[in-house]
Amino acid sequence: MGRKLLLENINVPGINTFEVYRQKGGYRAVEKALKSMSPEDVVEEVKKSGLRGRGGAGFPTGMKWSFLAKPEGKPRYLVCNGDESEPGTFKDRYLMTYIPHLLIEGMIVSSYALGANTSYIYVRGEMMPQIRILEKAIAEAKNAGLLGKNILGSGYDLELYVQPGGGAYICGEETALIESLEGKRGNPRIKPPFPAISGLYNCPTVVNNVESIAATVPIINDGADEYAKMGIGRSTGTKLISASGNLNKPGVYEIELGVSVEEFIYSDEYCGGIANGKRMKAVVAGGSSVPILPANLILKTANGENRLITYESLADGGFATGTMLGSGGFVVFDEDQCIVRNTWNYSRFYHHESCGQCSPCREGTGWMEKVLHRLEYGHGKLSDIDLLVDVSKKIEGNTICPLGDAAAWPVASAIRHFRDEFEWHVTHPDEAMQRNYGLAHYADPLPKPEGVTAN
Amino acid sequence: MSDKVKVTIDGISIEVEPGTSILNAARQIGGDIVPPAMCYYSKLQGSGGKCRTCLVKVSKGSEKDPRPMPKLVASCRTTVMEGMEVQNITSSEVLEARKGVVEMLLINHPLDCPICDQAGECHLQDLSYEHGTESTRYEFERRTFDRIDIGDKIQLHMTRCILCYRCVYVADQITDNRVHGILGRGDAAEISTYIEKAIENDFSGNVIDVCPVGALTDKTFRFKNRVWFTKPVDAHRDCPKCSGKVTLWYKGEDVIRVTARKDEYGEAEEFICNDCRFETKKTSDWVIEGPRRISPHSVISANHYEQLNPPSVIRTNPALLESNKEEFERITRL
Numbered sequence: 001m002g003r004k005l006l007l008e009n010i011n012v013p014g015i016n017t018f019e020v021y022r023q024k025g026g027y028r029a030v031e032k033a034l035k036s037m038s039p040e041d042v043v044e045e046v047k048k049s050g051l052r053g054r055g056g057a058g059f060p061t062g063m064k065w066s067f068l069a070k071p072e073g074k075p076r077y078l079v080c081n082g083d084e085s086e087p088g089t090f091k092d093r094y095l096m097t098y099i100p101h102l103l104i105e106g107m108i109v110s111s112y113a114l115g116a117n118t119s120y121i122y123v124r125g126e127m128m129p130q131i132r133i134l135e136k137a138i139a140e141a142k143n144a145g146l147l148g149k150n151i152l153g154s155g156y157d158l159e160l161y162v163q164p165g166g167g168a169y170i171c172g173e174e175t176a177l178i179e180s181l182e183g184k185r186g187n188p189r190i191k192p193p194f195p196a197i198s199g200l201y202n203c204p205t206v207v208n209n210v211e212s213i214a215a216t217v218p219i220i221n222d223g224a225d226e227y228a229k230m231g232i233g234r235s236t237g238t239k240l241i242s243a244s245g246n247l248n249k250p251g252v253y254e255i256e257l258g259v260s261v262e263e264f265i266y267s268d269e270y271c272g273g274i275a276n277g278k279r280m281k282a283v284v285a286g287g288s289s290v291p292i293l294p295a296n297l298i299l300k301t302a303n304g305e306n307r308l309i310t311y312e313s314l315a316d317g318g319f320a321t322g323t324m325l326g327s328g329g330f331v332v333f334d335e336d337q338c339i340v341r342n343t344w345n346y347s348r349f350y351h352h353e354s355c356g357q358c359s360p361c362r363e364g365t366g367w368m369e370k371v372l373h374r375l376e377y378g379h380g381k382l383s384d385i386d387l388l389v390d391v392s393k394k395i396e397g398n399t400i401c402p403l404g405d406a407a408a409w410p411v412a413s414a415i416r417h418f419r420d421e422f423e424w425h426v427t428h429p430d431e432a433m434q435r436n437y438g439l440a441h442y443a444d445p446l447p448k449p450e451g452v453t454a455n
Numbered sequence: 456m457s458d459k460v461k462v463t464i465d466g467i468s469i470e471v472e473p474g475t476s477i478l479n480a481a482r483q484i485g486g487d488i489v490p491p492a493m494c495y496y497s498k499l500q501g502s503g504g505k506c507r508t509c510l511v512k513v514s515k516g517s518e519k520d521p522r523p524m525p526k527l528v529a530s531c532r533t534t535v536m537e538g539m540e541v542q543n544i545t546s547s548e549v550l551e552a553r554k555g556v557v558e559m560l561l562i563n564h565p566l567d568c569p570i571c572d573q574a575g576e577c578h579l580q581d582l583s584y585e586h587g588t589e590s591t592r593y594e595f596e597r598r599t600f601d602r603i604d605i606g607d608k609i610q611l612h613m614t615r616c617i618l619c620y621r622c623v624y625v626a627d628q629i630t631d632n633r634v635h636g637i638l639g640r641g642d643a644a645e646i647s648t649y650i651e652k653a654i655e656n657d658f659s660g661n662v663i664d665v666c667p668v669g670a671l672t673d674k675t676f677r678f679k680n681r682v683w684f685t686k687p688v689d690a691h692r693d694c695p696k697c698s699g700k701v702t703l704w705y706k707g708e709d710v711i712r713v714t715a716r717k718d719e720y721g722e723a724e725e726f727i728c729n730d731c732r733f734e735t736k737k738t739s740d741w742v743i744e745g746p747r748r749i750s751p752h753s754v755i756s757a758n759h760y761e762q763l764n765p766p767s768v769i770r771t772n773p774a775l776l777e778s779n780k781e782e783f784e785r786i787t788r789l
Contacts, residue, residue, distance in 0.1 A: 168640070185637070190504040190532045356618060356637070356644035357505050363559040366642045370595045387592060394555030397526040398507055 002269070003230065005218040005238050006211070007254040010098055016133065018140035021101040027146055029220040030108045034154040037220075042113035046216055048224035050236035055081055055172075055209030056287065056327045058311045061216075067196040068114055069204040077205040078116040079181065080107060080213050082123040082130070083165050083172035086287035087349055088329030091240035092210035094252040096123070096130040100137035104160065106213035108146060109220055111158050114206055118159050121210075122177055125167035134162045169353035173401045174207040175199075176355065187355050188401035209327075211240055231257035235310035239328050246280075246334035248272035261285075261307045261314075262299050265332060278334035282418070285314055286326020288346045289406030291413030292339070293323050319413065339421050340432075343414040344372035350407035361404040364395040368411055375422060378429030385422045389415055462535040464488050464511075465545045477530035477541055478509055482720065488543050489720075491553075491582050493560070493667050494619035495531035496722055502624050503531035506617065507556045508582060512549050515540035527552055550586070557587040560617050563598040563642065564668065571615065573669030575682040575754045578721055579617060600645060605635070606653030608674055608733055609663060613645050616670035622646065622662035629726050630656040646670070657696055660732040664715050664723045675733055676704075676712040683754050687747035689716060692740055696728035702747050703738075710736045719750050 004010075014020035021027075033042050047062025068076060080103065084092040096103060103121070111119045123131050138160050141147045149157045163181055165171045171180045175189035178200050199205025215237060219227045228236045235257040241264065244250045249272040255264060264270045265280065274280050283298040284290060301307055302321035307314065314325045333342065351369040356362045368391055374380045392408035399405070415422055425432045459470035464481050465488040471480045479497070481489045490511055495503030503509075509531045513524040518538030527549060530541070543549055561583055568574045600613035618637070623646070626633035635648040648654060654662070663671050685704040692699040704712040713732045715723035735741070749756040 170640075190529065192534075351641060354641035356639070356641045357620075359506050359508075359556055359559045359617070362618065362642050362644070363562045367559075367562060367593060367595075394552070394559065398510060398552050398556065400504060400507075400529075 002254070002256045002259065003238070004254045005227075005230075006095065006102065006214050006240065007099075007252075015099055016097075016101070016137070018101060018137070018144060021099070022144075025221075026101050027105050027141075027144075029217045030105055030112075030146060031152060033109045033112055033220050034152050034156055039113045039115055042109060042216075042220065045224045046113065046219055049219045049227040050224075050231075050234060051212065051215055051219060051227070052235070052311060053209055054211035054215065054239065054328070056086070056289070056324075058325060061208065061212050064196070064208075065110075065114060065206060067194070068206055069197050070115070071204065074203050075118065076114055076116045077200045077203055078107065078111045078114050078119040079174075079177065079200060079205060079207045080119070080121040080210055081172060081174065081177055081207050082121055082127075082210045083169075083177060084127075084210070084327075085124055085169040085172050085353075086289060086327050086329055087346065088244060088284060088331040089242050089287040089327040090244075091242045091252050091328060093127055093130055094242070095210055095214055095240070096127075096134060100130075100133050101141065102214045102217055103134070103210055104137050104141050104147075106216045107160055108141075108151070108158060109216050110206075110208065110213050111160075112156055113216075116206075117157050118161070120181060120200075121160070121162045122165050122171075122181055123162060124171070125164045128164070131162050131164055138162065168355070169349070170355045170401070170403060173403065176401065177207060178205065185355075187357050188403075190400055232308065232310050233312060235312060235325075239309065239325070241309070241328045241330055243271050243330040243332065245330075245332035246275045246278060246337070247332050248275050255309060257308075257310050259309050261309060264309055264330070271330075271332070274332065274334050276334070278336065280332060281335045281337060282333045282339060284323075284329070284331040284333075284410070285309075286324045287329035288331070288349065288410060289402075290324040290326040291319050291322075291409050292343075292417065293321075293413070294417045297321050297417070298323075319409070320416075323413070338376075339414050339418040340372070340376050340425050343411055344369065344376045346410045347372050347407065350403065354403060354407070358398075358400045358404070360395045361399040361407065364391055364404070365407045367391055368395075368407065372411070375425050376432065378425060378432035380422075380426050382423065382426050384426070385415055385419065388412075460535050460537050460539075462539045462541065464541045465543050471535060473535075475535050476503075477511060477513075477528075477533050477535055477539075478503075480535050481530065481541075481543065490530045490543050491578075491586065492531055492720070493578055493582065493617060494621060496621050496624070496665055497720075498722060498726070499621060499624040499628060499665070502621060504529045506560070506619055508553060508560075508586075510549060510552050510556070512542040512546040513539060514542050514546075553586045554588060557583050558591070558593075561587065561591065562593045563614075564617060565597060565599075565614055567615075571669040572672045572677050573615075573666075576721075577669060578667035598642060603647060604653075605648055606655055606659075608660060608729065609654055610672045610674045610677060611646065612670055612672070613647070614670075615668050616646055617668055618644055618646070619667055621665040621667070622671055625661045625665050625726075626654075626656075626659070629658045629661055632656065657728050657730070658726060660729045661715065661723065661726045664717070664726075667721070673712060673732075675736075679711050680706050685711065685755075687749060687755065689744040689747050690741035691744065692731065692735065692742065694728060694731055697731060698725045698727070699731055700725055701727055701731055701741075703741060703743075708738075710738060710741075716747070 009015050009024045043065050051061045052058045166180045166186045168186050170176045171186040173188050176186040180186040195205040230237050238254050241253050253270050266273045280295040284292050301316045311325050316322045347369040351365040354361045354365045371384050392412040395404045396408040460473050461470050462480050490509035492509045493506035510527040511530040515521045517536035603611050605611050634652045638647045663673050688703045690703050701713050702716050703710045715727045
């Protein structure tokens with residue numbers, strides 16, 4: 001069994017209440033940080049732990065904190081990004097639902113480290129149950145003197161608020177989130193200036209993901225060295241993975257970074273293999289925005305090494321033969337799934353969610369969706385496939401925020417790895433129209449992992 | 456030590472004030488190395504960065520950190536650094552990306568130039584001529600909108616809008632109260648007023664001047680003439696609200712349109728009030744200064760006023776000469 005840090009007590013009855021959380025050792029990190037550490041010590045500890053942002057980009061959290069400007073007379077803010085709108089990713093809401101005090105505790109520790117006296121947890125508007133749960137948890141923490149004025153007699157004040165978001169995917173982008181928090185349209189800002197210099201209300205701001213903030217609790221409790229012992233290389237600690245798709249046991253798992261993809265998908269400790277005895281066809285490893293990989297490349301790198309769940313190993317080979325850890329949303333497709341349909345579905349999502357500020361994303365996402373729609377329904381042409389590749393290239397890297405990349409990568413990678421399937425939709429329009437995805441065009445058997453007998 | 460910052464754009468070096476954007480540094484050099492801009496408007500704070508037509512490649516970040524920037528950047532919103540090296544028309548990557556942006560901008564823009572009042576003054580028309588391709592690969596139905604009545608002076612035709620946000624910035628920064636903005640998102644976004652209000656404000660007419668396409672046009676001028684048949688003349692009057700410096704557009708003896716004076720990038724030199732724009736259309740209302748200088752590139756200048764005179768920086772630089780070959784051929788034909 002892998003060691004767990006965030007979900008250690010997840011099965012303890014009543015762990016969502018303050019009393020039980022406290023009995024299980026909750027808020028020790030707050031006591032330790034506020035009573036025996038300076039804010040700089042906390043930042044240093046997080047730096048030493050090697051914790052990388054768990055929202056998708058994987059930027060070192062401690063380094064991000066150290067960029068925060070310290071102007072006189074201006075407040076600084078910590079904003080927790082609980083928007084979590086990436087298709088295939090549902091780990092943050094799991095944390096917020098079942099162990100809300102872990103996030104509250106992390107917010108207090110992180111706010112203290114950053115010198116923020118007002119902090120926000122921005123939660124996607126549709127997630128009202130989680131918003132209510134967090135509000136209740138904040139009230140409990142405040143009653144216990146862990147929030148508000150002079151926390152635990154340390155002289156440190158912190159007010160914590162939960163803010164429902166606008167219910168748009170783009171509000172998960174940090175600058176759009178800040179705009180939304182300020183009550184404006186959730187449009188991304190043009191960087192620079194970065195939020196660390198000018199963020200919420202033009203004040204220095206750090207935006208961190210729910211999981212990243214929660215991870216500061218075990219770092220402070222057990223020490224950075226202990227945390228850094230877990231994982232491999234620059235991928236330290238544990239990571240929550242939300243696994244979905246054609247799996248025997250989909251769900252949220254906490255893994256130690258470095259577990260192999262094969263073990264994660266096929267072992268009984270985690271996903272238990274592919275459902276209904278089918279074979280695995282493809283995996284989206286980090287939420288819908290990262291490149292999709294066929295079964296052989298997700299299990300082994302192009303060099304034939306075992307693919308591990310780490311930032312580095314998943315990215316091995318670049319986008320030609322690799323992908324990204326992203327937010328850790330594993331979506332697994334069995335051999336019966338249609339990649340064209342799935343790509344169209346993702347594309348439909350990004351078209352709908354584009355904010356419309358910049359031209360390539362506003363117009364390009366819609367264009368890609370329409371071409372994919374006609375391919376999926378058997379009205380496409382062979383030239384459409386190259387057109388899609390070209391349009392995705394025109395969007396990638398040319399937009400204000402990463403939504404353009406997020407829309408382009410799934411399309412480009414699906415064609416890169418499954419071009420024959422796109423061509424099949426053109427050459428077999430009748431079957432495509434009747435949704436007859438027997439996928440008989442797959443003449444070669446799909447690769448099966450060696451030594452795996454789960455199915 | 457000089458306080459100025461040295462930046463090199465397409466091989467041409469210039470020293471500019473710290474805080475200058477790459478686009479404005481390029482404008483100080485002039486010529487074809489100036490990236491096009493559809494949403495940036497130097498007089499409107501915070502504008503720019505949205506249309507992506509001004510993307511350039513930063514091949515050297517600065518003296519301190521010479522690493523190139525990983526992606527193309529919007530030159531209108533990227534500040535120059537000491538020693539920065541930028542490629543605009545000398546980068547095939549930039550030209551390819553720009554071609555893509557033009558294609559995207561034209562996806563939902565109707566090619567109704569023959570009946571559009573902006574024809575001849577349309578920045579998108581110029582942009583697609585200079586950076587676009589001759590045909591489209593888009594085969595789907597274009598987005599269309601019903602016309603919205605926003606008062607008796609300004610016509611909003613959303614079908615032509617490219618969502619540059621300039622008119623929203625004008626309403627925010629120039630007028631007293633903004634009644635229009637962006638509704639919806641993605642390609643369903645549109646400029647509109649809240650419950651079809653009229654846009655009535657002393658300075659609201661400036662939204663017409665800043666609109667780079669024919670989405671916002673002057674109802675008092677619509678369908679009266681093509682701009683290249685009119686004669687632009689600079690004039691001024693003693694106006695209590697604005698500078699009163701305008702361009703009058705004559706058809707024979709009649710002033711058929713009044714606009715702000717625009718510079719070579721199509722930006723108003725000074726915003727004007729609605730009284731000057733809509734209410735004073737007699738020659739006797741104005742002190743005439745003389746013919747308006749119009750860029751030789753513009754269709755309005757055809758057979759008028761100025762001779763072609765390409766900036767010397769281009770004529771003397773072999774790299775730029777090569778990059779501008781097509782442009783030279785085009786203007787030589789004029």
